[in-house]
Amino acid sequence: MAALENILYGANLSNILSAHKNTVLDVLAWMPYGVTHIGAPFVVSGLMFVFGPPGTLPVWAKAFGYMNLTGVVIQLFFPCSPPWYENLYGLAPANYTMKGNPAGLAAIDKLFGVDLYTSTFIASPVVFGAFPSLHSGCATIEALFMSHLFPKLRPLFVIYFLWLWWATMYLSHHYAVDLVAGSLISAVAYFVSKGTFLPRLQPGKMFRWDYDYVERGEPIDADAPYGLTDIEEYLLPDSDEWTIASGSSLSGNNSREPSIGMRSPGAGDNWDGDTLASSSDHEDHKL
Incomplete structure (x- = not known):
């Protein structure tokens, strides 16, 4: 030494x-x-x-x-x-x-x-x-x-x-x-x-x-840049909406929550937009 x-x-x-x-x-x-x-x-x-x-x-x-x-x-x-x-x-x-x-x-x-x-x-x-x-x-x-x-x-x-x-x-x-x-x-x-x-x-x-309650460890700093929470929010802007959309697409019309994000036409849906079938019909009329 x-x-x-x-x-x-x-x-x-x-x-x-x-x-x-x-x-x-x-x-x-x-x-x-x-x-x-x-x-x-x-x-x-x-x-x-x-x-x-x-x-x-x-x-x-x-x-x-x-x-x-x-x-x-x-x-x-x-x-x-x-x-x-x-x-x-x-x-x-x-x-x-x-x-x-x-x-x-x-x-x-x-x-x-x-x-x-x-x-x-x-x-x-x-x-x-x-x-x-x-x-x-x-x-x-x-x-x-x-x-x-x-x-x-x-x-x-x-x-x-x-x-x-x-x-x-x-x-x-x-x-x-x-x-x-x-x-x-x-x-x-x-x-x-x-x-x-x-x-x-x-x-x-x-x-x-x-003390009425005890918190352990370092507090999570919400303002810290490039934290894990920030990355998740960047990749998934709204985790609740993503979850609802995923659940509705898997469960079809059985879900009670409205589908947000991706929609697919089905029975009972009032689909106002064009579908593949409607676009093909327009092409047949033109021919």
């Missing part, structure tokens, strides 16, 4: 951001990475239940779960080392006997005099699970769902998302490539949910109890 990041971005962004450390920056990075990341899913779930239309919470929970499941599967089948490994071992080949490392979070243990993150990361069963970043994935999908629910607060959610991106690289836990991959997985999960399953917000409704 370090080589890929150098190719894509021209530098190792994690090493650049973590080159200068101090206590204030350590705490600023720890807050989203080690605190809000843990509690944010529960807070978002509560807000989805109270302020979202009925059915919003299950859609959020499934999208969040599938995003995490996809990320873990990729981590297991495509193991990648985090930046701290390169900083400690360089380009030496990795193996699964190596222990994890808290990297920048070791400063938090030292600051508070605890052994929380050091012992946790050393005992981690997935040492080389940096790609994709589930920290980034969680922050992205939380920001997207919260922006859907509270669109006026979207700048606040974007700031939190960018804050966590910075924190993961400052703490030497993820490359920028890992963050982009996690966000892409979350974006796919969100937009699939929004287009098909997510209940729509209705104007003037604030709480779930205000």
Whole structure:
């Protein structure tokens, strides 16, 4: 991932951001990475239940779960080392006997005099699970769902998302490539949910109890050009008339509806126009 990041971005962004450390920056990075990341899913779930239309919470929970499941599967089948490994071992080949490392979070243990993150990361069963970043994935999908629910607060959610991106690289836990991959997985999960399953917000409704009915998925835009409806109307200008004409031509005179479009003379019809027989009679008179 370090080589890929150098190719894509021209530098190792994690090493650049973590080159200068101090206590204030350590705490600023720890807050989203080690605190809000843990509690944010529960807070978002509560807000989805109270302020979202009925059915919003299950859609959020499934999208969040599938995003995490996809990320873990990729981590297991495509193991990648985090930046701290390169900083400690360089380009030496990795193996699964190596222990994890808290990297920048070791400063938090030292600051508070605890052994929380050091012992946790050393005992981690997935040492080389940096790609994709589930920290980034969680922050992205939380920001997207919260922006859907509270669109006026979207700048606040974007700031939190960018804050966590910075924190993961400052703490030497993820490359920028890992963050982009996690966000892409979350974006796919969100937009699939929004287009098909997510209940729509209705104007003037604030709480779930205000909704009398629920509409799901993206609304159909009647003014959208070249839509399927427009094509059908172009090919079949009036579907009702086409259906009546087809039914009357098949059912003959048994249809109670008047035939519109194609007509054929039959018994009981007052046919005012010319027929093949009448035109041939005119020709015989001329002869």
